[in-house]
Amino acid sequence: MGRVQAFLFVVSVAIAVLLSPVTADDERCDLSRSLRREIQQYQPVVDQIFERIVSGEFAGKTWESLLDFTDSFGPRLTGSKQLEDAIDFAVKEMINDGLENVHTEDALVPHWERGREWAQLVEPFRKNLPMLGLGRAVGTPPEGIMAEVIAVESFEEFESFSAEQVQGKIVVFAPAWVGYGPTGRYRYESASVAAKKGAIGVLVRSMTPFSIGTPHTGTLRYDPNVRRIPAAAITVEDAMLLLRKFRRGDRMVVHLKMDAVNLEPTISRNTIGELQGTAFQNTSVVVLSGHMDSWDVGTGASDDAGGVFVSWKAVTFLKAMGLRPKRTIRAIGWTAEEQGLEGVSVYERQHAADEKEEFNVFFESDSGTFEPTGLDFSGNHEARCIFAEIAKLMRGFTEFTYTNGTVGSDIGNWVSRGFPGVSLRNQNENYFWYHHSEGDTIELEDPKALDKSTALWAATAYVIADLSIDLPKDPAPYSPSAL
Amino acid sequence: MGRVQAFLFVVSVAIAVLLSPVTADDERCDLSRSLRREIQQYQPVVDQIFERIVSGEFAGKTWESLLDFTDSFGPRLTGSKQLEDAIDFAVKEMINDGLENVHTEDALVPHWERGREWAQLVEPFRKNLPMLGLGRAVGTPPEGIMAEVIAVESFEEFESFSAEQVQGKIVVFAPAWVGYGPTGRYRYESASVAAKKGAIGVLVRSMTPFSIGTPHTGTLRYDPNVRRIPAAAITVEDAMLLLRKFRRGDRMVVHLKMDAVNLEPTISRNTIGELQGTAFQNTSVVVLSGHMDSWDVGTGASDDAGGVFVSWKAVTFLKAMGLRPKRTIRAIGWTAEEQGLEGVSVYERQHAADEKEEFNVFFESDSGTFEPTGLDFSGNHEARCIFAEIAKLMRGFTEFTYTNGTVGSDIGNWVSRGFPGVSLRNQNENYFWYHHSEGDTIELEDPKALDKSTALWAATAYVIADLSIDLPKDPAPYSPSAL
Numbered sequence: 001m002g003r004v005q006a007f008l009f010v011v012s013v014a015i016a017v018l019l020s021p022v023t024a025d026d027e028r029c030d031l032s033r034s035l036r037r038e039i040q041q042y043q044p045v046v047d048q049i050f051e052r053i054v055s056g057e058f059a060g061k062t063w064e065s066l067l068d069f070t071d072s073f074g075p076r077l078t079g080s081k082q083l084e085d086a087i088d089f090a091v092k093e094m095i096n097d098g099l100e101n102v103h104t105e106d107a108l109v110p111h112w113e114r115g116r117e118w119a120q121l122v123e124p125f126r127k128n129l130p131m132l133g134l135g136r137a138v139g140t141p142p143e144g145i146m147a148e149v150i151a152v153e154s155f156e157e158f159e160s161f162s163a164e165q166v167q168g169k170i171v172v173f174a175p176a177w178v179g180y181g182p183t184g185r186y187r188y189e190s191a192s193v194a195a196k197k198g199a200i201g202v203l204v205r206s207m208t209p210f211s212i213g214t215p216h217t218g219t220l221r222y223d224p225n226v227r228r229i230p231a232a233a234i235t236v237e238d239a240m241l242l243l244r245k246f247r248r249g250d251r252m253v254v255h256l257k258m259d260a261v262n263l264e265p266t267i268s269r270n271t272i273g274e275l276q277g278t279a280f281q282n283t284s285v286v287v288l289s290g291h292m293d294s295w296d297v298g299t300g301a302s303d304d305a306g307g308v309f310v311s312w313k314a315v316t317f318l319k320a321m322g323l324r325p326k327r328t329i330r331a332i333g334w335t336a337e338e339q340g341l342e343g344v345s346v347y348e349r350q351h352a353a354d355e356k357e358e359f360n361v362f363f364e365s366d367s368g369t370f371e372p373t374g375l376d377f378s379g380n381h382e383a384r385c386i387f388a389e390i391a392k393l394m395r396g397f398t399e400f401t402y403t404n405g406t407v408g409s410d411i412g413n414w415v416s417r418g419f420p421g422v423s424l425r426n427q428n429e430n431y432f433w434y435h436h437s438e439g440d441t442i443e444l445e446d447p448k449a450l451d452k453s454t455a456l457w458a459a460t461a462y463v464i465a466d467l468s469i470d471l472p473k474d475p476a477p478y479s480p481s482a483l
Numbered sequence: 484m485g486r487v488q489a490f491l492f493v494v495s496v497a498i499a500v501l502l503s504p505v506t507a508d509d510e511r512c513d514l515s516r517s518l519r520r521e522i523q524q525y526q527p528v529v530d531q532i533f534e535r536i537v538s539g540e541f542a543g544k545t546w547e548s549l550l551d552f553t554d555s556f557g558p559r560l561t562g563s564k565q566l567e568d569a570i571d572f573a574v575k576e577m578i579n580d581g582l583e584n585v586h587t588e589d590a591l592v593p594h595w596e597r598g599r600e601w602a603q604l605v606e607p608f609r610k611n612l613p614m615l616g617l618g619r620a621v622g623t624p625p626e627g628i629m630a631e632v633i634a635v636e637s638f639e640e641f642e643s644f645s646a647e648q649v650q651g652k653i654v655v656f657a658p659a660w661v662g663y664g665p666t667g668r669y670r671y672e673s674a675s676v677a678a679k680k681g682a683i684g685v686l687v688r689s690m691t692p693f694s695i696g697t698p699h700t701g702t703l704r705y706d707p708n709v710r711r712i713p714a715a716a717i718t719v720e721d722a723m724l725l726l727r728k729f730r731r732g733d734r735m736v737v738h739l740k741m742d743a744v745n746l747e748p749t750i751s752r753n754t755i756g757e758l759q760g761t762a763f764q765n766t767s768v769v770v771l772s773g774h775m776d777s778w779d780v781g782t783g784a785s786d787d788a789g790g791v792f793v794s795w796k797a798v799t800f801l802k803a804m805g806l807r808p809k810r811t812i813r814a815i816g817w818t819a820e821e822q823g824l825e826g827v828s829v830y831e832r833q834h835a836a837d838e839k840e841e842f843n844v845f846f847e848s849d850s851g852t853f854e855p856t857g858l859d860f861s862g863n864h865e866a867r868c869i870f871a872e873i874a875k876l877m878r879g880f881t882e883f884t885y886t887n888g889t890v891g892s893d894i895g896n897w898v899s900r901g902f903p904g905v906s907l908r909n910q911n912e913n914y915f916w917y918h919h920s921e922g923d924t925i926e927l928e929d930p931k932a933l934d935k936s937t938a939l940w941a942a943t944a945y946v947i948a949d950l951s952i953d954l955p956k957d958p959a960p961y962s963p964s965a966l
Contacts, residue, residue, distance in 0.1 A: 125557040213921025438696025
């Protein structure tokens with residue numbers, strides 16, 4: 001599967017799993033009494049980690065750092081100076097926090113710039129259409145494009161239009177929101193689906209179940225064999241207005257202006273800091289991660305500065321508490337997630353040779369850091385049984401779902417290849433209200449919820465990193481073509 | 484009091500009253516037994532009106548008409564062709580609906596156009612600031628203005644800055660949302676408050692308690708003795724970001740571009756249709772009203788097409804049911820409410836000479852047409868006692884609040900002068916989430932809630948219009964200077 005398909009598959013399965021959770025309790029686990037006892041002995045240290053982070057000297061610190069970061073650097077679009085400034089800052093601060101082996105690893109990433117943009121309905125009445133060009137979209141000529149509109153609800157409905165009907169038109173896709181996986185297809189694919197029939201531009205209904213006139217951006221995927229046409233997200237309200245008007249036979253003309261440009265790929269960096277293990281440094285590493293880049297709207301506080309800071313501060317606080325496990329815990333802030341998981345892909349390629357030895361388990365938080373309720377886990381039967389036993393230590397956060405191969409987007413390729421993966425369960429029911437929009441800001445982040453997330457991350461990582469055994473895994477061999 | 488102050492006063496009192504409702508039950512009413520009996524005899528006709536509108540042949544019709552209207556004409560900015568097209572359509576449709584004496588009455592109104600506009604933070608990092616220029620604001624030079632930022636939370640805080648510090652700056656006002664009355668001052672007054680100290684532009688935090696990165700427009704009021712400077716609303720999130728950054732000492736530069744222009748005043752029209760009374764035609768008129776104009780964002784479905792259609796369709800359905808009361812019920816769609824109550828002011832001046840005879844009571848719906856719960860009433864003690872008795876007939880909608888002189892904005896001047904006034908109580912707790920934003924669209928309107936509102940409006944108006952007596956009133960004389 002291509003990268004995007006893999007991502008969509010991962011998301012779809014994750015959603016399916018959320019709808020029908022399977023917990024480890026549902027199956028028989030034959031952990032040895034000694035392993036069970038070993039895990040249970042971590043209860044005091046787990047309690048201590050929670051106490052210090054949630055109500056002790058670290059309380060509020062994750063949020064404070066997140067606030068300082070988003071206020072200082074704002075949105076962090078891949079290819080922007082702001083992202084690189086934020087990475088430089090993270091390196092400096094990780095060193096200040098006492099993290100070890102702090103460094104960056106280069107990755108060649110796309111460099112797309114939005115530029116000035118707007119859309120307007122000009123016939124039969126005038127109305128601005130608040131919009132956001134889709135990531136990696138091409139722009140229009142400087143004067144924009146002005147064309148008649150066709151509006152449909154689905155690809156199936158679009159099939160009923162001939163190339164002759166579509167030729168020279170701007171096509172509006174207004175799919176009902178079903179979920180990010182199934183509805184997200186329209187953001188990825190609409191431009192090429194429409195261009196195949198001669199459309200000159202595309203407007204897609206924003207990917208959200210709720211709207212107050214807010215557009216939501218995100219990347220598209222051009223079919224390499226089809227002409228690239230400008231594509232933007234418009235609000236749910238406007239998409240539905242245009243769809244209703246088209247269906248009642250109103251002739252509509254839209255003027256779309258986008259100065260978007262795809263520049264030469266540029267160098268960005270994955271950001272890495274560690275708490276090095278007492279017994280193993282570069283093998284059996286426990287990875288905690290989120291992504292540093294964001295869209296160029298809001299400040300990317302929830303997507304995904306929250307994930308970065310929960311991961312980074314978990315390591316910081318373990319170090320400050322003098323807790324050093326047998327294995328290395330490595331915090332990674334991936335780059336260029338939003339533009340096709342580019343940072344992690346480079347990292348995975350560069351670490352492919354020795355990855356069986358290098359990695360024990362991958363954590364990723366990239367679905368919000370609202371009030372946490374537990375963890376999601378993916379891994380083989382044995383790993384799952386061990387994880388379920390560890391999860392019992394997390395008093396008040398023992399909600400635990402086995403997600404069968406799918407947690408997170410950046411770590412998805414490892415996980416689908418059989419590595420154990422962990423992600424944060426949290427009360428993110430409204431995550432997509434804000435996702436990729438101007439509403440993704442520090443207002444979404446609550447200090448106490450972040451403390452609990454950091455504590456849960458730190459305690460779980462610590463126990464796994466300190467156990468007498470690795471979490472079992474059956475990794476399939478790395479294959480670049482799988483990406 | 485000036486018009487704006489009067490409006491703000493009205494809103495503040497309305498809010499205060501909402502917080503501590505006083506009902507007619509709290510006081511002694513000495514209605515005659517015969518009047519009580521007369522009112523009670525309307526129970527069957529009230530029930531019939533509800534039955535026919537809520538579950539009979541008129542069910543869903545108010546929403547259908549509202550949908551057709553907003554989809555056909557979109558936003559209806561004062562001065563725009565779209566507003567005048569909508570008024571032409573309303574006249575034609577009112578005639579089709581069988582309304583009588585359908586006509587328009589001219590009013591000279593402001594003609595402000597938004598033009599292209601944008602704002603961007605350019606230092607210390609780049610971020611688009613989604614914005615909406617405030618109504619009647621002047622524009623910037625074509626290249627925009629670029630200036631350093633001062634950000635404050637309140638006028639009091641702004642007082643601590645000297646003219647020297649403010650000179651040449653763009654001032655951000657980020658008041659916490661307390662309510663539309665008290666917080667609304669910042670939208671009205673900030674431009675002149677800042678310009679007095681030499682500021683060259685103003686950005687105001689949008690007037691809403693909840694935001695997903697959406698700006699909310701609305702009119703401002705320039706002090707005639709102060710230089711007019713460009714002013715726009717930015718999102719809650721961005722206002723708070725700029726305030727936090729200013730307070731931590733970050734030097735910020737904003738680039739603001741607004742092509743807004745104030746053109747010559749133009750002619751618009753109040754739209755009028757009636758169900759003429761059997762006994763009185765042009766005296767003791769019961770007015771049902773909302774405003775036809777809207778801001779140029781969303782489609783003004785909730786502010787205030789909903790109010791217009793509840794008023795208009797109440798008259799339509801009474802006529803279709805063959806219910807003709809003693810007094811005329813007059814539906815009015817005011818023009819130019821949003822730009823300073825201009826339509827109603829002209830109407831009031833033109834009808835001032837004979838208003839004691841002409842009007843019995845004024846209804847206005849302009850605070851949302853969500854699920855209705857009852858009515859608000861203003862009038863003298865006697866009127867209040869009669870109204871309380873009528874309200875008892877509205878089974879399921881007997882929630883009734885006495886608001887002491889303040890209901891609605893368009894009818895506010897009459898009501899504050901002692902005329903009885905009625906407005907729609909509804910579940911509008913989230914009204915300001917959408918108000919004056921791209922989120923004010925048909926999605927806010929529910930067919931069943933509209934049916935109930937129309938029925939409540941129709942039944943209450945019918946009983947008042949058909950009673951043996953007028954609602955008592957003590958009107959103060961009309962004075963143009965009061966506006």
